[in-house]
């Protein structure tokens with residue numbers, strides 16, 4: 001049996017796209033997921049899924065040994081900022097404790113590499129734009145803090161002879177699979193794009209809709225709404241594959257930003273979504289939401305220099321086209 005790559009949280013939004021990309025290249029994959037927010041039906045039917053908790057070190061060891069796992073892409077996490085403020089201990093338990101259990105199992109089983117889904121949330125308030133990896137790490141919520149500490153868990157394990165690691169700090173993951181095989185499917189959905197598209201879909205179906213809420217219209221940006229850096233999940237998946245290859249070839253452990261380097265305003269997203277859907281999506285600008293910085297934009301040059309990776313599939317058009325197609329699956333679209 002060939003060695004395989006294990007994707008924890010592989011049934012989730014980013015994880016499932018990575019699983020499809022690995023499988024498209026013929027790399028043997030196993031998914032390890034407790035299916036709390038993930039969906040087995042978004043995965044290739046022939047990929048084995050081990051249902052388990054990422055904090056269960058013994059179950060992880062069984063999975064790694066049974067599937068001859070050489071590298072892990074570690075996406076399993078709880079990932080809602082608001083929820084992390086209401087239930088911080090769950091965030092420490094799953095995001096930090098889960099990463100600790102994972103490194104323990106990886107060390108016991110001789111896993112060589114871990115590529116970790118970190119987040120731009122480790123930086124906190126942006127002191128300069130674009131944000132590079134040397135920017136101070138002062139996360140402003142338990143979610144961001146849990147990701148920051150999880151990076152240090154990987155670093156400590158490496159110092160003790162554990163796997164080489166990469167922490168990919170994603171900015172805003174967006175879009176759906178170009179072939180319509182997977183996409184965003186969260187309940188509740190807190191991300192802007194699916195929420196804009198849901199309004200369009202309801203309008204198409206003749207439903208009563210509330211306008212999309214855009215928090216804050218008085219930011220020091222071009223149109224007054226916040227700017228974010230949206231990166232397509234296909235670009236994220238490609239980065240993960242390169243990250244695994246880089247580490248297995250002896251590349252140095254470290255953190256890399258993943259983004260496009262371009263900020264898109266909330267209003268620009270609504271306008272682009274109107275064009276893609278053909279629906280005059282209504283919006284309402286409300287008061288600012290506490291903790292929302294004006295701009296979050298990545299400097300992703302390091303990933304280009306070290307991994308030869310840069311965003312290729314993250315045009316607004318492609319992001320919205322693929323997300324819209326995914327949302328309309330089952331509607332005969």
Ligand SMILES: NC(=O)c1ccc[n+]([C@@H]2O[C@H](COP(=O)([O-])OP(=O)(O)OC[C@H]3O[C@@H](n4cnc5c(N)ncnc54)[C@H](O)[C@@H]3O)[C@@H](O)[C@H]2O)c1
Nearest residue numbers: 009011012013014034036037038053054076077079117173
């Ligand atoms: N979506 C984004 O914009 C974004 C941005 C930055 C970072 N991230 C990070 O990327 C990763 C994936 O995010 P996503 O948007 O795909 O989230 P998601 O919720 O769609 O996927 C998370 C997956 O982890 C699984 N999971 C959760 N708790 C688990 C546990 N205790 N044991 C085993 N499996 C568990 C879920 O079932 C799910 O399949 C997360 O680590 C997240 O923090 C996401």
